[in-house]
Amino acid sequence: MAERLVTMEHTLRVLLEGKKYSTLKDVLITMNGADVAAVFEEIDPVGIPKLFRLLPKELAAETFVEMEPEVQELLIRGFSDAELHDVIEELYVDDAVDLVEEMPANVVKRILAQADPQMRREINDLLRYPENSAGSIMTTEYVSLRPGMTVAEAIARIRRTGVDKETIYTCYVTRDRKLLGTVSVKDLLLAADDDAPVTQIMDENVISVNTMDDQEKVAQMLSKYNFLALPVVDNDNLLVGIITFDDAMDVLEEETTEDIEKMAGMLPSDKNYLRSNAWDLFKHRIPWLALLMVSATFTGMIITGFESALAAQVVLTAFIPMLMDTGGNSGSQASVSIIRALSLGELEFADLPKVAWKEIQTAVLCGATLSILCFGKIMLVDRMLMGNTDITVITAFVVCFTMAMTVLVAKLIGCSLPMCAQKLGFDPAVMASPFITTIVDALSLLVYFGIANALLF
């Protein structure tokens, strides 16, 4: 795909410079909204409004939705009121809400002024829901059917009203806005009897979500049940909107990126990498870097406390990085596995004993293997090959025993911290490698110097 877009971008630029507008239009209408948006991102912003005006209404709206907020703002500022009205007219309500949330206040004012009264009311209604709630990502444009309708009447209603709906494939049977059941277009089309009431073929075991539910939970339900859309009900159990699978896919992608950023010790950002400048990156990265740097004071204090021992046995210092890195890696393996399983809903707090026992067994296996490897490496490479006669069998034993203990401590902390964090209502992703490394570092140094003190001096 990438190659195709690169060539396309060149072609469009040449055509635009040559003012070949009718060719340009013919080329653009062969493309998909997402691709047109991608090409627009690459060309000189000055040309975008010209190109955009060449698009037919529907493709223009599709393209508009897929563009980055900066480009959307640029276009809106260049639009006449009539042009703005046309674009907003074609948007689905949930996309209009997303747009309003991204734009500065004066642009929002113009958008709301150009929206139809009905749409303006719906936008305002949706804007009231908290960020990341089901209400904030739902759309109010769904097909509702009355329980008294027959299959034929239902199909007729879909044909009459479907054009503005975000999906027609799942329809909602309601009485006084109370959701009685769902019926798919597939069921309607494949129904044996056109005169059967929709209540006869509808599915009454409706799975719905509340407007205040977390968007990530909703997205995971759509993914789990393979639904095209999920109905959203308010606290009185009345149907207020639907969330479609495409929005769920976007939410899952966004939430996963956030989790990954947190696991790597960054504050989550809603801009993508290329759109963030160095200052943005700095702001998202410095808090954890600074906090973790300051907390490394403890490891420093531990080393200072054993300074005299280290001065007598400088060879011990050489193994500090290896012990710390192995501890950090062991801990991050456990914590990252657990954080991912938590976010996929595979684990809950009640599983902690099972998880801890599994990690202890794994730690014993890993610790034993690493210690044996490490002992061999120290005696063969460090002592014999490098001829470092300061290293005795006892030194090697101290290092390897510390290694095994470090792995055990790291795996236990790595698995239990994220689960406890979630239980306490914190985000488990924050309890990932950088945070755990700091704790494991301190503990492993204490073990190291403790054993060294006992055996070597």
Next chain:
Amino acid sequence: MAERLVTMEHTLRVLLEGKKYSTLKDVLITMNGADVAAVFEEIDPVGIPKLFRLLPKELAAETFVEMEPEVQELLIRGFSDAELHDVIEELYVDDAVDLVEEMPANVVKRILAQADPQMRREINDLLRYPENSAGSIMTTEYVSLRPGMTVAEAIARIRRTGVDKETIYTCYVTRDRKLLGTVSVKDLLLAADDDAPVTQIMDENVISVNTMDDQEKVAQMLSKYNFLALPVVDNDNLLVGIITFDDAMDVLEEETTEDIEKMAGMLPSDKNYLRSNAWDLFKHRIPWLALLMVSATFTGMIITGFESALAAQVVLTAFIPMLMDTGGNSGSQASVSIIRALSLGELEFADLPKVAWKEIQTAVLCGATLSILCFGKIMLVDRMLMGNTDITVITAFVVCFTMAMTVLVAKLIGCSLPMCAQKLGFDPAVMASPFITTIVDALSLLVYFGIANALLF
């Protein structure tokens, strides 16, 4: 959801023990296949076949597909040939292929024996595609329309043949299996004229994928274009199948988990956490742990090389963990941001200069901030508060200068290694924190002792 299932599991167990089969059946048919499967996972395996036999055919198939391979195998081994035939009959071809891929050889033989000849041929055809290719996850059950059909004829064909198709909502207009265009049921239902030829309303700008394309690429295209399904063509450009959005969501989830596991220095696993035993976890974790432990030999050698300097200035040792951790954290922030952006297709190799420049600027900002903080901390906490008079202004300067250099090196390596890995055809996720930490550790120690040597001795 979790709470609901827990109660449900208890209810079912009590009903099963009391042999209340008709109540059990009434309860089960109110549930969704995914939920029934989740409940089955929790109860004693002995009871599963009994409960499964209570399910109506369609729900039984839905449930079967959602169960873990171990439970599927247990059920199949307990099935009579007739029961097995009924379940396979109800499966979509792509689900049947997934099943065959998971089962041991003797179970596969029984499955293929009980499948209809047509289905058996399709399963065998799909099994030939390489793992993780578009061909391996597609289904051959789609609605195809002939170009000569009118809208009314197309709708009639969907109503006649749609029942066995994985989706009816996107239909494919083909001539001699060559794909001419796609038409959605929405377009058909909303068409103004029932006698218009489908060729008139179909979308000719078809976006398709090749059977050999990577499944992750396909899933990302579905997510990008918000399509319900993507057509899959062979090397002769003939339509051979489709991939639906629900399979794409599963692929994205799976591939993201793999990426996260690799980033944390684990071999990716296709079992989920609770299903893996300690031995599985050990096998996936020990290779990177061992490799990284051995590679820490270099850091050890560097320290040994400066042993005499360290013996004279033991205070330098106390800052090693802080420098190493800050380097590791800085590097993993950069590498993880880049790896995620690469896997979402937001970055390509040509962006490397732009990325490197952004990381240099960020590194300067982070490095400067951390150095100032660190200088203050060393002079105030370590020297004045703790009264460690070994620490001079020059020592603090050496530490802070190393800190700034380490952050710079870490960010540069962190951003460039994953991009180069991808360019060379390796998986960028492997170039994440643990790997980069080892390199950054060694470089930062060299800088540290180099400057210390120049300024302190």
